[in-house]
Amino acid sequence: MTNFLAYDDVTDLNALIQEGLNAKQKPFADQSLGHNKTIGLIFFNSSLRTRMSTQKAAQNLGMNIIMMNVGQDSWGLEMEEGTVMNGDKAEHVKEAAAVVGKYCDIVAVRAFAGLKDREQDYREVVMNQFKKYAGVPIVNLESATRHPLQSLADCITIEEFKVRKRPKIVLTWLPHFKPLPQAVANSFCEWINHMDAEFVVTHPEGYDLAPEFVGNARVSYNQDEAFEGADFIYGKNWSSYQQYGQVLTQDASWMVTMDKMKLTDNGKFMHCLPVRRNMKVTDEVLDSPQSLVIEQAANREWSAQAVLKGVLQGL
Amino acid sequence: MTNFLAYDDVTDLNALIQEGLNAKQKPFADQSLGHNKTIGLIFFNSSLRTRMSTQKAAQNLGMNIIMMNVGQDSWGLEMEEGTVMNGDKAEHVKEAAAVVGKYCDIVAVRAFAGLKDREQDYREVVMNQFKKYAGVPIVNLESATRHPLQSLADCITIEEFKVRKRPKIVLTWLPHFKPLPQAVANSFCEWINHMDAEFVVTHPEGYDLAPEFVGNARVSYNQDEAFEGADFIYGKNWSSYQQYGQVLTQDASWMVTMDKMKLTDNGKFMHCLPVRRNMKVTDEVLDSPQSLVIEQAANREWSAQAVLKGVLQGL
Amino acid sequence: MTNFLAYDDVTDLNALIQEGLNAKQKPFADQSLGHNKTIGLIFFNSSLRTRMSTQKAAQNLGMNIIMMNVGQDSWGLEMEEGTVMNGDKAEHVKEAAAVVGKYCDIVAVRAFAGLKDREQDYREVVMNQFKKYAGVPIVNLESATRHPLQSLADCITIEEFKVRKRPKIVLTWLPHFKPLPQAVANSFCEWINHMDAEFVVTHPEGYDLAPEFVGNARVSYNQDEAFEGADFIYGKNWSSYQQYGQVLTQDASWMVTMDKMKLTDNGKFMHCLPVRRNMKVTDEVLDSPQSLVIEQAANREWSAQAVLKGVLQGL
Structure with missing residues (x-):
C-alpha cells in the first residue's frame, strides 16, 4: 500500500479486514517490521481514539513515533499555492510536508473540514498537499471528507x-x-x-x-x-x-x-x-x-x- | 496490586518503600516486566514531576507510553451519569475510560479538585468513574483528594x-x-x-x-x-x-x-x-x-x- | 562534549561536521550508545524541525525521550534569583532544572528571546540557569541569542x-x-x-x-x-x-x-x-x-x- 487516503488505496478489502483480525489475535507478530521506522502523527485537530489507537498500532509494529500538534506544538501552515505569506500562517505546507517527510518513513495527518467552503473541503487540500510534497506514504487520520481508518x-x-x-x-x-x-x-x-x-x-x-x-x-x-x-x-x-x-x-x-x-x-x-x-x-x-x-x-x-x-x- | 488510588490499595507499606529503594539502586532490573505493555497517562491538569517521573519509571520497566492531555489533545469529558449531553463536553467518561482501557494495560489519571463543590470533589468522581469503566488497573497521578505517588x-x-x-x-x-x-x-x-x-x-x-x-x-x-x-x-x-x-x-x-x-x-x-x-x-x-x-x-x-x-x- | 550551548562548546568543527555526515550515512550505527539513557526536551516555545529532528536523532541513538511543553503541559518558570514568587510563575528554575536533571541524562531546552530587554536576553538567563542547576549536560534547542544546532x-x-x-x-x-x-x-x-x-x-x-x-x-x-x-x-x-x-x-x-x-x-x-x-x-x-x-x-x-x-x- 503506497498511501492510505481513501477506499481507492485498498487493493483487497477482505484481505485487509483479515489482516486486522490477525493483528487482534497476535498483536506483536510483526514487531520487527517497523524496527527503526518512524511514523509522524500530525494533528491539526483534537483526537482521542485516533491518536491513541494509531500510536498503539505503531508500537505493536515496533515503530518509533513522533507526535505533532500543529498550531500548538508548532505553528499554522499555509496550504494555498502562490500566496504572499504576510498573514498568521508562518510556514507553507510545501516546506512543512517535505521536511516532515525527511524525518519520517510514514506521515499520518488529521485535518478536519472547515465547513465554510464546500469546494475547498472536497478538494482535500491538506491531504493532497501532504501527498504531493512529503515524498513518503501518507495515512489519513480523518480528513475533510473521509475517515478511512x-x-x-x-x-x-x-x-x-x-x-x-x-x-x-x-x-x-x-x-x-x-x-x-x-x-x-x-x-x-x-x-x-x-x-x-x-x-x-x-x-x-x-x-x-x-x-x-x-x-x-x-x-x-x-x-x-x-x-x-x-x-x-x-x-x-x-x-x-x-x-x-x-x-x-x-x-x-x-x-x-x-x-x-x-x-x-x-x-x-x-x-x-x-x-x-x-x-x-x-x-x-x-x-x-x-x-x-x-x-x-x-x-x-x-x-x-x-x-x-x-x-x-x-x- | 490491582489499582493504586489511595493508601488502601497498599498491602505492605514497608515492602513498597523497599521496592522504591531497590529501583533506585537498579533502575533497569525489571525491564522485561513491562515489555509490550502500555501505560496511558491521562492528564486533566498540568504536571511536571508527575508527568516526567511516571514516564521515566514506565520506561525503566520497559513499557510503552501513550500520553493524553484531555481538553487539549482531545476534548472535555462528562463525568455525571444520566445527563443529556447538550453542553460543552463531547464525550462521556463511560466511553472514554472503556476505550482507553482497550488500548492500555494500565491507565494513570490526573484530575484535580474543582474546589467548588466539596461533596463532589470528595466523592472522587473522575478516579472512580475510570476505575468503574476502564476495565484495567487505574493509577492515581493526583486526584481531587489524594496524591499517593x-x-x-x-x-x-x-x-x-x-x-x-x-x-x-x-x-x-x-x-x-x-x-x-x-x-x-x-x-x-x-x-x-x-x-x-x-x-x-x-x-x-x-x-x-x-x-x-x-x-x-x-x-x-x-x-x-x-x-x-x-x-x-x-x-x-x-x-x-x-x-x-x-x-x-x-x-x-x-x-x-x-x-x-x-x-x-x-x-x-x-x-x-x-x-x-x-x-x-x-x-x-x-x-x-x-x-x-x-x-x-x-x-x-x-x-x-x-x-x-x-x-x-x-x- | 559536556554541554552544547554555543560554538565555544565545540572542540573540532570539522570533526563534528564529519560526525553529522557519518550519521547521515549510517543512522543506526551508534544505537547502543543511548540505551537506557533519557533526554528531556523542554520547550518554552513552539517548534517543528527542532522538535522532530532532535527526537529523531535521539531515537536513532537508542535513547528514551521525555517531551515537555512548559506553560502548556506544565506551568511558567521563574528565572530570576531572590524574587518573592507571588506572581504568575508557580515554580523556580532552581527546582525545575534540578528535578528535570534527576530524571534525564541530558536536558535540551528551547527558550526564545523576549525582545523587550536586550541586556537580559543577551545574558542567556534560561540556558545559564539550566546549566547551573540541572546537574547534567544541557543542549541548546534555540536560545535568546543562538541556535547552534x-x-x-x-x-x-x-x-x-x-x-x-x-x-x-x-x-x-x-x-x-x-x-x-x-x-x-x-x-x-x-x-x-x-x-x-x-x-x-x-x-x-x-x-x-x-x-x-x-x-x-x-x-x-x-x-x-x-x-x-x-x-x-x-x-x-x-x-x-x-x-x-x-x-x-x-x-x-x-x-x-x-x-x-x-x-x-x-x-x-x-x-x-x-x-x-x-x-x-x-x-x-x-x-x-x-x-x-x-x-x-x-x-x-x-x-x-x-x-x-x-x-x-x-x-
Whole structure:
C-alpha cells in the first residue's frame, strides 16, 4: 500500500479486514517490521481514539513515533499555492510536508473540514498537499471528507458480529446542535458500498450526502422504515452538504432509542465516538448488549495496524 | 496490586518503600516486566514531576507510553451519569475510560479538585468513574483528594533521611494567595499515619483537614510549638476544607524561615514542589543542606516505579 | 562534549561536521550508545524541525525521550534569583532544572528571546540557569541569542554543496512585519567565522548584529553588491539589535528574487525555515534547484545526532 487516503488505496478489502483480525489475535507478530521506522502523527485537530489507537498500532509494529500538534506544538501552515505569506500562517505546507517527510518513513495527518467552503473541503487540500510534497506514504487520520481508518474498523466490527452473510446495514443521521463534518458518514458509505450488504442511508430531507459517496445505497427519509429488519444501525450526525455546513434541524425524534432498536432484527448499534448520550442516542441503548461502540473503538487499533503493516511492506 | 488510588490499595507499606529503594539502586532490573505493555497517562491538569517521573519509571520497566492531555489533545469529558449531553463536553467518561482501557494495560489519571463543590470533589468522581469503566488497573497521578505517588515518594525520602527509629514529622500549612486543593496534605496524613512516627499537623484555625485524613495526628494551631524538636518539616499550602476552597488568610508569619527551622532538632525541610520561594519558604531554607525538596522530587521516579511494578505483576 | 550551548562548546568543527555526515550515512550505527539513557526536551516555545529532528536523532541513538511543553503541559518558570514568587510563575528554575536533571541524562531546552530587554536576553538567563542547576549536560534547542544546532546543520549543508574550497557565503537580512530574534543570524555568524570562507553580512542600516557575533565578517548595506559572485545566500529576518527588538523597515526590495540570485555565481539559497513565501523570498527561488532549504532542514537530524553522540560519549 503506497498511501492510505481513501477506499481507492485498498487493493483487497477482505484481505485487509483479515489482516486486522490477525493483528487482534497476535498483536506483536510483526514487531520487527517497523524496527527503526518512524511514523509522524500530525494533528491539526483534537483526537482521542485516533491518536491513541494509531500510536498503539505503531508500537505493536515496533515503530518509533513522533507526535505533532500543529498550531500548538508548532505553528499554522499555509496550504494555498502562490500566496504572499504576510498573514498568521508562518510556514507553507510545501516546506512543512517535505521536511516532515525527511524525518519520517510514514506521515499520518488529521485535518478536519472547515465547513465554510464546500469546494475547498472536497478538494482535500491538506491531504493532497501532504501527498504531493512529503515524498513518503501518507495515512489519513480523518480528513475533510473521509475517515478511512474508522471505516475499516467498522468493517472489521461488522465482520465479527454479523449473523448472516448479507446483513442489512443502516446509516442513520442523529440530531446535534453543532455543525459536524460529513467525513465519517461519507467514508462509511464509501466502504460499505464494497461490502456484501443491503445498505440503507436514512436522514431528514436536506441532509443528503454527496452522490459520489452515497453510491448504490438506498436513501430513505423515514427512519422507522429504514430500521425495519436491520442487523446494524450506524448512527452519526452530519451537517448539510447541500446547504453546506448548516444545521437544518435538531429534530429529537431522530435520536436512537430502545423503541427504535425494536424495529430492527435484534440489530446492533454502532457509533464512531465520541457520542453525546441522550441527545444522539439514549443511555439505555448505549448501555445495552446491543451496543458495539466499545468493540468498534477497540478495533481502531487493529484497523490502524493492518494499514500500517501494509504501508510498511510497501516501503 | 490491582489499582493504586489511595493508601488502601497498599498491602505492605514497608515492602513498597523497599521496592522504591531497590529501583533506585537498579533502575533497569525489571525491564522485561513491562515489555509490550502500555501505560496511558491521562492528564486533566498540568504536571511536571508527575508527568516526567511516571514516564521515566514506565520506561525503566520497559513499557510503552501513550500520553493524553484531555481538553487539549482531545476534548472535555462528562463525568455525571444520566445527563443529556447538550453542553460543552463531547464525550462521556463511560466511553472514554472503556476505550482507553482497550488500548492500555494500565491507565494513570490526573484530575484535580474543582474546589467548588466539596461533596463532589470528595466523592472522587473522575478516579472512580475510570476505575468503574476502564476495565484495567487505574493509577492515581493526583486526584481531587489524594496524591499517593507523592506520599510514597515522601515516605521513601523519610526512610532514607531519618536519624531515629520514630522521627517527629510535622506537616505545616504555608501561606499562598491562590486556593489550592487539599490533596497533597490529605494524602501525606493518610500515609504518615501508617509510619512509625510522632505526627503533628499545624495550620491556622479554619484550615483543619477532613477528619478521615487527619486520623491520629496531633493538630496544633501554634506553628512554633509544633516545630519544636521536629525531624521533618513538611510544608504545603491548602485552601480551607470547612469553608470549602476558600483562602481565609495569607498570614506571612506562617512562611518557613531559617529561624523557624532552628526550633527543630536539626530538622529537614520537605515540600512536594512546585514551591513559591520567599512566599511559602525562604531562599535560605531551600538553598540550605536541610532542604530535601530535590531528593524528594527525584524519589518520585522510584515511587512510580515501585507502584507500576506492583501493578504489572498483578496483571 | 559536556554541554552544547554555543560554538565555544565545540572542540573540532570539522570533526563534528564529519560526525553529522557519518550519521547521515549510517543512522543506526551508534544505537547502543543511548540505551537506557533519557533526554528531556523542554520547550518554552513552539517548534517543528527542532522538535522532530532532535527526537529523531535521539531515537536513532537508542535513547528514551521525555517531551515537555512548559506553560502548556506544565506551568511558567521563574528565572530570576531572590524574587518573592507571588506572581504568575508557580515554580523556580532552581527546582525545575534540578528535578528535570534527576530524571534525564541530558536536558535540551528551547527558550526564545523576549525582545523587550536586550541586556537580559543577551545574558542567556534560561540556558545559564539550566546549566547551573540541572546537574547534567544541557543542549541548546534555540536560545535568546543562538541556535547552534541550526548552525551546525548549515555548516554540514555548506560542506556538502560547496564547489570550491573557500566559498563566498552571504548572510542577508530579509523583510518581515514581525519582530524576530537575532538568534539564528548571530549563531550563523559565530559558526561561519570558523569556516574557511569569504563571509559577508548584508542588511539595511540599523540592523547591525552584535559585534561579538559579527566578528570578522564584512558588513555591507548594499545587498546587490554583497550578492556578487556568492556561492551561498543565507536569508533570515531579524529585528534591530541597536533599537532592540524593533522593526525599522519592511523594505520589500530586500526580498530575495531570481533576479537577485542571478548576481551570484550560480549560488545556492539557504534559509532555516519556517520561511514566508513571497515576502522574504519568492516562490520561484524556493522552488528552483538552487534552493537548499529542504536539504538544510533534513540535515537538522544529523546535526542533532552528531551533538547528542558527543554528549553521550562525555557522560
